[in-house]
Amino acid sequence: MNDLTLPDPGVEHVRDALGDAGVYKALLESTKAIPWKIDWASKRFAYIGPQIEALLGWPQGSWQTVEDWAARMHPEDRDRVVGYCVSQSQAGVDHEADYRAMTRDGHYVWIRDVVHVVRRPDGEVDSLVGFMFDISERKKAEEELLRLHRELEQLSMTDGLTGIANRRMFDLRLENEWGEARRSGNPLSLVILDIDRFKQYNDAHGHVAGDECLKRIAGVLRGLAQRARDVVARFGGEEFILLLPDADEDAAGRMAAACVDAIADLRIPHAGAGAGIGGFVTASLGVGTARPGPDAAARAFVAAVDQVLYAAKSGGRNRIEMLEQG
Numbered sequence: 382m383n384d385l386t387l388p389d390p391g392v393e394h395v396r397d398a399l400g401d402a403g404v405y406k407a408l409l410e411s412t413k414a415i416p417w418k419i420d421w422a423s424k425r426f427a428y429i430g431p432q433i434e435a436l437l438g439w440p441q442g443s444w445q446t447v448e449d450w451a452a453r454m455h456p457e458d459r460d461r462v463v464g465y466c467v468s469q470s471q472a473g474v475d476h477e478a479d480y481r482a483m484t485r486d487g488h489y490v491w492i493r494d495v496v497h498v499v500r501r502p503d504g505e506v507d508s509l510v511g512f513m514f515d516i517s518e519r520k521k522a523e524e525e526l527l528r529l530h531r532e533l534e535q536l537s538m539t540d541g542l543t544g545i546a547n548r549r550m551f552d553l554r555l556e557n558e559w560g561e562a563r564r565s566g567n568p569l570s571l572v573i574l575d576i577d578r579f580k581q582y583n584d585a586h587g588h589v590a591g592d593e594c595l596k597r598i599a600g601v602l603r604g605l606a607q608r609a610r611d612v613v614a615r616f617g618g619e620e621f622i623l624l625l626p627d628a629d630e631d632a633a634g635r636m637a638a639a640c641v642d643a644i645a646d647l648r649i650p651h652a653g654a655g656a657g658i659g660g661f662v663t664a665s666l667g668v669g670t671a672r673p674g675p676d677a678a679a680r681a682f683v684a685a686v687d688q689v690l691y692a693a694k695s696g697g698r699n700r701i702e703m704l705e706q707g
């Protein structure tokens with residue numbers, strides 16, 4: 382048997398029940414989605430569900446033409462949405478668009494308009510029919526998700542204890558500035574700073590005081606490196622790094638000296654063994670300036686400045702060592 386069409390008793394049953402157009406109308410007007418129809422030739426609303434008034438405040442009868450629809454759209458969305466919907470409709474393509482519709486009292490509601498293009502038998506567009514959905518709640522959830530995402534991104538770039546940039550952020554910014562220095566030929570400097578005898582500080586004052594000391598030092602360093610592209614990062618436990626774009630040897634040396642002075646001004650007592658002069662917290666610093674050529678690697682430069690810091694430590698601490706130019 383070739384004819385696989387089966388009789389469907391259910392269809393007749395449904396037609397009987399909904400035979401009256403009024404039933405369809407009642408159904409359409411009881412949904413949360415708002416139905417509408419626009420006559421394409423005149424660009425006038427042939428119909429819009431009365432629910433529109435509850436949602437936006439504009440009475441059903443005030444929706445006369447597509448101009449009313451466009452005028453009640455957020456100005457930032459208007460050109461994009463109207464342009465898109467007109468071009469899709471002209472091409473006879475079903476489509477949907479999200480936009481902010483203005484309420485009668487001047488607020489905005491996020492709407493998703495889902496549009497079906499009805500064509501005549503000759504293929505010409507006859508009308509548009511669609512539903513408007515209130516998607517404010519969904520948009521609010523999306524925006525909240527975006528905010529959380531940004532916050533997470535921020536957290537993943539920040540040192541949890543001190544609030545300054547972390548190593549990851551430093552690495553990204555260094556890569557960026559290294560490329561910039563290579564292009565521009567401008568110098569780029571680093572200051573690496575390591576607190577002296579910090580193990581003994583913790584031993585003498587406790588870990589909580591140690592944390593507080595790190596926070597205070599991070600605070601003064603951040604206050605010193607103020608130019609827009611400067612980066613102050615926590616490089617390791619008690620090690621900080623300053624990335625100073627467009628700073629030559631003199632500028633970097635002055636910055637390092639300012640760091641030493643600012644830490645001395647904090648006058649944080651250090652009761653541990655081997656503490657610096659006067660029994661206050663001090664630091665050792667390595668400073669370097671690079672003018673990167675085409676083959677120079679940022680990583681090697683950081684390692685070289687770290688070596689200079691090591692020399693400052695082995696030279697007695699509480700001092701600044703500068704990288705030799707070569």
Ligand SMILES: Nc1nc2c(ncn2[C@@H]2O[C@H](COP(=O)(O)OP(=O)(O)OP(=O)(O)O)[C@@H](O)[C@H]2O)c(=O)[nH]1
Nearest residue numbers: 575576577578579580581583588591592618619694
């Ligand atoms: N309180 C506190 N201590 C930390 C933190 N991170 C690292 N440290 C401590 O910093 C100390 C670093 O010790 P070392 O690397 O031996 O260096 P140092 O004692 O500062 O000695 P020098 O650098 O040679 O002067 C260790 O005792 C770590 O426990 C932190 O977040 N909080």
